[in-house]
Amino acid sequence: MFVANISIKRPVFITVIIIVFLVVGMLCYKGLNINDMPQADFPYVTVTVEQHGVAPDQIETNVAKKVEEAIGQISGVKHIYTNISEGLCNVIVEFDLEKSPDVAAQEVRDKVSSVRKSLPNDIDEPIIAKYDFQAQPILSLAVSGTMDNRAITKIVDDVITKSMYTVSGVGSVKVYGKEEREIKIKPxxxxxxxxxxxxxxxxxxxxxxxxxxxxxxxxxxxxxxxxxxxxxxxxxxxxxxxxxxxxxxxxxxxxxxATVSDGTKDRDSISYYDGKEAIGVDIVKQSGSNTVLVSDNVKKQLELIKGVLPQGITIDVVSDNSVSIRDSVNEVVKTILEGCILAVIIVFLFLREWESTLISGISLPTSIVTTFIAMKVMNFSLNTMSLMALSLAVGLLIDDAIVVIENIVRHLHMGKPPIQAAREAASEIGLAVMATTFAVVAVFVPIAMVSGIIGKYFIEFGLTVAFSMLVSLFISLTLVPMMSSRLLKAERKTKKILCRTFFRLV
Missing domain, CATH: 3.30.2090.10 (Multidrug efflux transporter AcrB TolC docking domain; DN and DC subdomains)
Structure with a gap:
């Protein structure tokens, strides 16, 4: 084949290309986000309207029904869920999955703005936001100390919360169990x-x-x-x-x-840590950011904050989701490495040649590292699904290389020089290898096209396997023939006798 012939005739050229792929692949690997699951944006939009002190039935009549009627005119609306409590109306709008979340949020914002004048004047400005299913706390803190709750609340609001928002990747900070100042006027x-x-x-x-x-x-x-x-x-x-x-x-x-007094608001939550009253702080990351990186940066910021806090105030990390994510990713990476080692050992046991095993062993990690480039371009992350795909692909990636190497060895046994054997063997088997690879790709690409919510999570799985197989095809038709033409030699009788003796012993 043309590609194989070029790689054999220009070994330096193909070596430089492979080295570039490896370097860029490693850089892309370091730049990949690390999360527990793939980032999936669903077309859900929330509308929050507050009207303090108003009964639920009045909010239903004056706010909820008008907002629902306006939103119901938007195309692609699937369901509208409304929750009403005293002083609060929360509307969740579900769109068809084909709808862009950004477009959906903008259309809801426009419709709510169009009916704003018909809503009561004393409501707070409606808050429209995309609903993020993955907006769960990545880090939970407990702030406690010898000071009273109101004093600690001021420290949390003025120091800790403001400092957390300066950390890159932090989306929101939620505080529980605090006492807020309230001026009470009793007429x-x-x-x-x-x-x-x-x-x-x-x-x-x-x-x-x-x-x-x-x-x-x-x-x-x-x-x-x-x-x-x-x-x-x-x-x-x-x-x-x-x-x-x-x-x-x-x-x-x-x-x-009237009489005026300086008091506190009625608390809607109380937090305890180790049996003592504390203030809870939840850190929520921005959509699409690196969970592990954000968590590490937050903990670095906490160390700086602790240096300026009054004596007696302590900050404890109650839960850290990055720990389980990091352990899960490390476990899968360990499994992939073990699979690579076992695959190379099995190749050696069957090919019975150190040179052929070396070539297969180099082609496998090269294919995996190069796949990271495609993952970075597609904005994938290192998560359970993508790493599962790489783990599954380990056995498939080495197949193309084994087929090409075995055919080259066959041509060497026919007495051909290594360069001629590599060129003719690659050309002879190239179409078959391509057909096999594209057949596997054809199996996994449809998985990435599954519709519905499940399909959102399987996109990275299917495409990662497909990318890795295409990379494996390229490696088997370039790097493998080039290395085989330089490393593999015509069979020598002494070598054959030594190999037979060795394998009889094992």
Whole structure:
């Protein structure tokens, strides 16, 4: 074959190409993400709307039904799931699997924006996001100490959480069991009634008295400065001095109709670690990032944080998903190496030649390392499915090389010089090797095309096997003939006698 002839005539050229493949393959291997399962994006979109203090039935009527009706007009919507609780409406939209998650999220965002004016004015801005099934915590921490919970909460919010967001690959930080500060204003209904004020008027006045307002612009030549008035409340006294109304020319202050206290919000969760109350912190990675790398970077950042924390505050790692992922990957890699060694041993037992075994032994890892290039280009990761594919492919990868080597040895036994034997043997068997390889590829490629949720996970399995087989075909028609023409020699009688004696002993 043409490719085999070129590799035999230009051994330096093909050697340089193989070395480049090995170097690039190793670099791609180091750049592959390490996760437990393949990254699979599903077209699920969530819409979260908060309306504090409102009963579920009112949210259903005023928010949920309007949002559902708007979203239902989008093409490709399969199901809409809605969960309603006091002050909260959560809508999960499931699209057909063929729908792009990014396109689905944008269409939902547009529809929700179109009905925003018909929703109650006091709702928080709707939050639209792609639903990530793999958005599970990769690291869970417990923060505890001798200080009270509210003081530790401030440290978690101001130091730990902000520091975690600076780590590359961290998507979100969730905190549990903390005490948050809350300014509580308790109106005296009798006093309000005496001044002719309604509770809603007081609420509106407090909201308006605790916000920044535009103050116009100042132009000086070519420069323009925007002004804003800072009306944000900074102390309890500021709350007391907010004007809630005017009666008979007199300003009615909050102090006249209510009491203000500095307290904490009602806690919706409590965390304990080793029997002591603590604050739980979950670290969630960004979609598609390297679980092991992110976890390592977070732990490095934690070491820096511990150096600036007040005395008595401790941070303990409760769970670390990267440990199980790293162990799982290492176990599969170990299995692949064991399979490679056993495959080479079996080849030696059957071919009974050190040179032929060496060539087969070199072609096997070369094929695997080169496959990493295709995996990197396809944005695959080292996970259970892709490593399983490589483990399965170990036995298949060496087949092409064995067939080519055995035919070259046959031609050598016919008395031909090594270069001629390698060239004629490769040309003679080339089409058969190609047919065998493409038959195997034809079996595994359809696995990568399985529809549905299962198909999302089997893409990397099927394509990794297919890539490795195509690489094996290239190696068997280039590297194997080239090395055989240089390493294999015509059979010598003394060598044959030594081999027979050796194998009789084993």
């Amino acid at each position: 005296d209904l009798d006093k309000l009634a005496a001044y002719g004020l309604a509770p809603a008027e007081m609420v509106s006045a407090i909201q308006n008295g605790n916000m920044e307002r535009p103050g116009g612009k100042v132009t000086d030549g070519q420069s323009e400065i925007s002004l804003r008035t800072d009306n944000n409340v900074k102390s309890l006294e500021d709350f007391y001095n907010i004007t809630v109304g005017v009666r008979s020319g007199r300003e009615i202050k909050v102090r006249d109709v």
